[in-house]
Amino acid sequence: MDENVRPLVSGDAVDLEERKIESALRPRTLAEFGGQRRVSEQLELVLHAARGRNRAPDHVLLSGPPGLGKTTLAMIIASEMSAPLRVTSGPAIQHAGDLAAILSGLSEGEVLFLDEIHRMSRPAEELLYMAMEDFRVDVIVGKGPGATAIPLEIPPFTLVGATTRAGLLPGPLRDRFGFTGHLEFYDAPELEKIVNRSADLLEVDITPEGAAEIASRSRGTPRIANRLLRRVRDYAEVRADGIITLALSKAALELYEVDRMGLDRLDRSVLDALCRRFGGGPVGLSTLAVAVGEERETVEEVAEPFLVRSGYLARTPRGRVATPAAWRHLGLNVPKGAGFADTLFDTDNE
Numbered sequence: 001m002d003e004n005v006r007p008l009v010s011g012d013a014v015d016l017e018e019r020k021i022e023s024a025l026r027p028r029t030l031a032e033f034g035g036q037r038r039v040s041e042q043l044e045l046v047l048h049a050a051r052g053r054n055r056a057p058d059h060v061l062l063s064g065p066p067g068l069g070k071t072t073l074a075m076i077i078a079s080e081m082s083a084p085l086r087v088t089s090g091p092a093i094q095h096a097g098d099l100a101a102i103l104s105g106l107s108e109g110e111v112l113f114l115d116e117i118h119r120m121s122r123p124a125e126e127l128l129y130m131a132m133e134d135f136r137v138d139v140i141v142g143k144g145p146g147a148t149a150i151p152l153e154i155p156p157f158t159l160v161g162a163t164t165r166a167g168l169l170p171g172p173l174r175d176r177f178g179f180t181g182h183l184e185f186y187d188a189p190e191l192e193k194i195v196n197r198s199a200d201l202l203e204v205d206i207t208p209e210g211a212a213e214i215a216s217r218s219r220g221t222p223r224i225a226n227r228l229l230r231r232v233r234d235y236a237e238v239r240a241d242g243i244i245t246l247a248l249s250k251a252a253l254e255l256y257e258v259d260r261m262g263l264d265r266l267d268r269s270v271l272d273a274l275c276r277r278f279g280g281g282p283v284g285l286s287t288l289a290v291a292v293g294e295e296r297e298t299v300e301e302v303a304e305p306f307l308v309r310s311g312y313l314a315r316t317p318r319g320r321v322a323t324p325a326a327w328r329h330l331g332l333n334v335p336k337g338a339g340f341a342d343t344l345f346d347t348d349n350e
């Protein structure tokens with residue numbers, strides 16, 4: 001992503017200090033984990049039962065847009081099971097051997113968190129099938145026709161896979177998870193609680209209205225709520241007396257270009273390109289991404305879920321389409337007959 005246009009709310013690069021704060025704000029137990037009531041309750045049951053049987057819980061697949069708590073839940077699973085946690089990610093596992101090395105180093109009951117599991121290489125994926133089901137991997141020794149497979153037992157472990165794209169996971173992989181939880185965007189009261197909890201941990205004074213304002217502009221995402229809180233705190237400390245009130249939240253978020261619907265620069269530039277350059281669409285995702293100078297994945301995974309959910313953008317079989325709400329949000333007149341007929345087809349196809 002281009003540094004100059006990195007938006008405040010959807011950018012994923014934070015400096016070390018910010019990372020430390022983010023980590024300090026992570027809930028440590030399911031009881032502390034606000035929202036996602038259904039997934040939380042289901043998971044609580046799975047973990048409770050596993051503890052009762054003194055066995056590693058079934059493998060868990062967590063899906064949903066970035067920043068909703070997948071990593072946090074993986075950490076909670078490990079801590080609720082009093083088990084060690086090992087963290088890796090799909091892009092880091094390019095060869096089956098990389099995965100074999102990780103798996104063979106696991107201790108009994110360990111939780112292996114595999115982020116972005118949909119980006120793992122195919123050979124590694126096939127190795128994972130056997131490990132998940134039989135707690136065994138075949139280590140290939142040698143090359144070519146002389147290569148032999150040596151079976152290697154691995155201790156029972158719990159895989160926690162996380163993905164923003166559950167649909168991209170092959171069926172056989174998905175089927176090997178005993179529990180699948182889909183994380184939804186948070187509603188405003190849930191986010192408000194998260195903002196208040198974080199403010200408490202950061203020892204920041206905040207009024208209920210100030211917290212509500214930050215929550216309402218956080219795109220249903222705790223990571224964004226926490227990040228906005230930190231920026232508003234900066235503003236409060238530098239330009240005021242340190243107390244986050246409604247007026248102060250509004251002024252700070254305006255300065256950071258987060259509008260009252262929670263749209264940031266990236267979101268607005270996607271809508272802007274869609275409406276002004278492509279007449280509202282339909283336009284293919286790749287073309288749209290080039291027009292806003294972003295990676296296809298950034299547009300699809302960072303901006304679109306919120307734009308679709310907020311009713312500004314629709315995915316149709318022929319491409320992305322701006323809805324009348326998008327035109328209005330940009331202060332533009334809605335053109336007559338601007339191809340909204342397809343908007344009922346919510347599909348990933350270009």
Ligand SMILES: Nc1ncnc2c1ncn2[C@@H]1O[C@H](COP(=O)(O)OP(=O)(O)OP(=O)(O)O)[C@@H](O)[C@H]1O
Binds near residue numbers: 036069071072073224
């Ligand atoms: N339910 C929650 N209650 C309180 N804070 C939360 C909750 N969910 C997430 N957070 C906070 O939001 C931040 C982001 O969460 P997390 O890293 O778990 O998201 P993620 O879904 O793994 O994102 P990504 O897919 O980008 O890795 C964390 O710092 C955590 O403090």
